[in-house]
Amino acid sequence: MSEPIGFFYDPRCPWAWRTSKWVRQLEEAEIVLVDWRFFSLSVINDKTEDALDDVEDPGAAALRTLALVKETTGNQRSDDLYKTIGERTHEVPRRLTNALLREVVKESGLGDDLVDRALADAKTKEDVLRDHRTAVEQVGAFGVPTIVLESGKGIFGPVIDDEGAVDAAELWTHVHWLIDKAGFYELKRERD
Secondary structure, eight states: OOEEEEEEEOTTOHHHHHHHHHHHHHHHTTSEEEEEEEOOHHHHHHTSGGGGGOTTOHHHHHHHHHHHHHHHHOHHHHHHHHHHHHHHHTTTTOOOOHHHHHHHHHHTTSOTTHHHHHHHOHHHHHHHHHHHHHHHHHHOOOSSOEEEETTSOEEEOOOOSOGGGSOHHHHHHHHHHHHHOTTOOOOOOOOO
16 A cells, blocks of 8 residues: 655755656555645745745746646646656756746646746645645755655655666665654765
């Protein structure tokens, strides 16, 4: 039976993107059931929730658009859009812009005006902030990727550069074990 987890991400973060590919492998193998949750790096970096009001910021626009998709069409469709955004920005690599976001949304069949509707709807900001606050308050999240178990325990990471280099299920066994250990806080190595 799949274990429910929350995966907190910001679509602009390449490290969250890489880890999300591993998490999708776990979901495909029915090891986890993912609730794709939002976390704003702009709110963290700018130290204000008003960062999500900046309609020129593609990170805010993407998060709010993803929130509207999740609210109106569900968790899976929101992840489908996140996956497409990630493929178009992190696999290339290419900078996320509002124009690229609109292009991706249109190609995904979600409508020409979805980004504008998301930015005009104050509820999308609140939906992003609800997830963001949950991660900060529940597990002290400061960045992404952050994974939270159904028990409420969570951790930043793991940051995976090449998801094909690890056995997805075996890595999950170890990560899950670490998340469950109350005294465990951090494990890190320098990356190239």
